[in-house]
Amino acid sequence: MAGRHVQVSVIGSGAAHEAVALEVGRLLAERGCVVVTGGLDEVMAWALRGAREAGGTTLAILPGETHAAANEWADQVVVTGIGHARNLAVAASGDAVIAVGGSWGTLAEIGFAMRLGRPVVVLEGGPAVEGVPRAATPADAVDLALAAIAR
Amino acid sequence: MAGRHVQVSVIGSGAAHEAVALEVGRLLAERGCVVVTGGLDEVMAWALRGAREAGGTTLAILPGETHAAANEWADQVVVTGIGHARNLAVAASGDAVIAVGGSWGTLAEIGFAMRLGRPVVVLEGGPAVEGVPRAATPADAVDLALAAIAR
Amino acid sequence: MAGRHVQVSVIGSGAAHEAVALEVGRLLAERGCVVVTGGLDEVMAWALRGAREAGGTTLAILPGETHAAANEWADQVVVTGIGHARNLAVAASGDAVIAVGGSWGTLAEIGFAMRLGRPVVVLEGGPAVEGVPRAATPADAVDLALAAIAR
Amino acid sequence: MAGRHVQVSVIGSGAAHEAVALEVGRLLAERGCVVVTGGLDEVMAWALRGAREAGGTTLAILPGETHAAANEWADQVVVTGIGHARNLAVAASGDAVIAVGGSWGTLAEIGFAMRLGRPVVVLEGGPAVEGVPRAATPADAVDLALAAIAR
Secondary structure (H helix, E strand, O other): OOOOOOEEEEEEEOHHHHHHHHHHHHHHHHOOOEEEEOOOOOHHHHHHHHHHHOOOOEEEEEOOOOHHHOOOOOOEEEEOOOHHHHHHHHHHHOOEEEEEEOOHHHHHHHHHHHHOOOOEEEEEOEOOOOOOOEEOOHHHHHHHHHHHHHO | OOOOOOEEEEEOOOHHHHHHHHHHHHHHHHOOOEEEEOOOOOHHHHHHHHHHHOOOOEEEEEOOOOHHHOOOOOOEEEEOOOHHHHHHHHHHHOOEEEEOOOOHHHHHHHHHHHHOOOOEEEEEOEOOOOOOOEEOOHHHHHHHHHHHHHO | OOOOOOEEEEEOOOHHHHHHHHHHHHHHHHOOOEEEEOOOOOHHHHHHHHHHHOOOOEEEEEOOOOHHHOOOOOOEEEEOOOHHHHHHHHHHHOOEEEEOOOOHHHHHHHHHHHHOOOOEEEEEOEOOOOOOOEEOOHHHHHHHHHHHHHO | OOOOOOEEEEEOOOHHHHHHHHHHHHHHHHOOOEEEEOOOOOHHHHHHHHHHHOOOOEEEEEOOOOHHHOOOOOOEEEEOOOHHHHHHHHHHHOOEEEEOOOOHHHHHHHHHHHHOOOOEEEEOOOOOOOOOOEEOOHHHHHHHHHHHHHO
16 A cells, blocks of 8 residues: 555444544544545535544545535545445445444445455444444544554 | 336345245246346345246346356346446345345345335345344245335 | 347437337347347337337336336336446447447447447447447348347 | 535546656646546556646546555545446546547546536547547647636
8 A cells, every 4th residue: 555545434324423423534534544435414524524624635435426515524526426336435445444323325335345355343323233343432443443454 | 117027136145045045036936026136146046046947037237247147047137347336236126125145245235225215125044134124934025025015 | 148138238319319219129129139228218218119019028227226217118127326327237238239329328338338349330320439330220230230249 | 616626537548648648647736636537557547647746636546346456646546346337437526537548448438528517628649529629739638628617
């Protein structure tokens, strides 16, 4: 990975999880990671906001056909045009993946990330999936994810 | 749905589940359904085989770029070229979805199917996902899936 | 290709080309081919109608997330959910591709078909693309396409 | 587009066009644009190199399932996993698109870009497509593309 920064995808949804997403984004940026999300609202927005406010770089991978749908904390915007199939790109673009809250789309992303061998950490409150490590706090999730990449 | 047959996608993997997949495919064909799978081996092959042997119609939705990867029980072959993202097409193309065994890719398909509002039934032995109905036998799974479509 | 019928994708658009699309679909069905299109209106509908009325089998590969968008002449319906990227699946699913009229989306499909080594024939009235064979009539287009598959 | 930089996708292929791609990338970076490509070799690499060497930001949108395929001048790397369908994402992610050389995949990208209303400029040596503006030099191509975005 010489020449590029480690990228971590933050997946999930739910307004109740925005503060946690903000913290995850901030911690990742402080550790020098590019933060990647699906680029829309809730968890996808707050993780990018946390990263941006900590001086990090953010990447939004959108499902639709226009740049305009990206939240305001996205530095680079990828317009995939492939709808929910962009969940594969979000999962695959992370050197690791952290789930914050989330529902069915998040489950699809966890499935893809595990299928492709990306380390996944689910924060408490996210989907319970057998065989996927969980973390109690944003700091623990970030530590686990970065340790898994380093291995 | 006038003018076309009900389509049911059978998802999953694992050689241990082939006999069950055969039975699910057979039952679906006997009920007049087109059986859809990802078109490769194991569960994807045996569900199509069961349907074909019962006189049904089968549809394979492949991840790669050639028709040649399709198993021999596929009547129509869709070559998507989009890799694992074809899991979205498999899930979406079913009026309902039945999971037989399976691993991470199956989890992605269940996530997509639920996200798109397709009824999903997981046969015992398949992934445990909170909020997704389970069935103990192929006959129960087919009954549940077709009843959900009828609603 | 033992065990399945030859599949020919008919691509293109434009109400002015519907009668030609109908004829292409009819001729392909009479030659025993499954006819594949993008499943929506105009050329995509009339090619399937021609095939259906000649007793053939038809396959629609849709861009959206519901079966309902398929035209009434589609036997099997693939719901890809990937928007314009389904053009790749339409191009790749044909053992050969025939273009009838068409605009920018058709150009993308011709590009993909040529990239994947599928024989392409453009009927007069379709996009002029250097290096892609043209035909003056539906019968010539079908002859050329099937001859190319046989080679 | 407040809050993000203008993004221009450079598409095409061919070792003969690398020097031109380098110049296009450099000029775009000097004008403050993020340069987007498909992230592999030839034109995709040299456009990113030109941008990077001019102090710009670069974005690679890969077809495969790993980050490792990205050329060394990619700052952010999107791993789509969707094969040639990532051409849609490359075309759509540009506020404008410039073609340098190229073959069938480039034709697909031009088709998608035009379909989605992105301004496209083809440099001499690239595919001749009726209705798509051409430019004789990198400077002219960049001027045309940025003027079209401004409108």
